[in-house]
Amino acid sequence: MTSLSKISLGLTLSLSLIACRPGIPADVLSEGDMVDILYDIHVAQAMSETNALNDKRDVVALRAAVLKKYDVTQEEYDRSYLFYCSHAEYMNEIYQDLSEKIRDNVVAAGGKIQGIETEEADTANVWNMESNMLFMDQPPYNRVSFSVMPDSTFRRGDRINLQYESQLLVQEGMGDMTVCLNVFYTDSTSTSRISHITSSGKGNVSVSADSLMVKRMTGFFMVTPQSQENAKQSFRLFVLRNIKLLHLPSTVKSQNGDKEEQHTDQE
Secondary structure, three states: OOOOHHHHHHHHHHHHHHHHHHHHHHHHOOHHHHHHHHHHHHHHHHHHHOOOOOOOHHHHHEEEEEEEEOOOOOHHHHHHHHHHHHHHHHHHHHHHHHHHHHHHHHHHHHOOOOOOOOHHHHHHHHOOOOEEEEEEOOOOOEEEEEOOOOOOOOOOOOOOEEEEEEEEEEEOOOEEEEEEEEEOOOEEEEEEEEEEOOOEEEEEEEEOOOOOOOOOEEEEEEEOOOHHHHHHHOEEEEEEEEEEEEEEOOOOOOOOOOEEEEEOOOO
């Protein structure tokens, strides 16, 4: 075999591996195709969340238009989506690429990716788990709990701020994740705050410690369960990125917009 033939054979094998990744069935859309389709569906969902589209039929029509654009049938899309939903390692890669594409297009359009935290707040991040997480309805991917102990940099009156960027993709209906943050000051005194993630964007859950000293912080992210019938008909994916748990001086203004807060004095 000549050197040129060897090079040609090597290129052919390489392209074959790229085009047909091991483990992905032939009747399932490629990861690249899924990224492109999911991006357009993400844009369609964002449009549906504005006042421009109030009728659910408009949302269905937009999704149908996306599939037609890529010459993909609803059956092909559903089959591929179901496959990737049941293989979290593939879906995580798809959503990493999807997140980058969304961010790149926002910047290209003249927008800015703005954070909630200040430069000083970055040094106060005590989050001790993965900063990017993928959630879906099926266990064990539907819930993550956390527990964090304060370090020597904590001061009385610090405000605790759990921050994240969320991306939701829901086949039908609405997405809903529950976020809980518990801050313990003593064995008998704590503050709890609960929030819900129902759309893509930035979010935070904040607790003010007043003049107390934080002893421990716990909480969880949990996909709010669907009814059994909806669970059979709809797929939901939730991606949380840039998760941070910050302790901020009480002088930093709170940007918290959460609705449920409980202060508990346990006996």
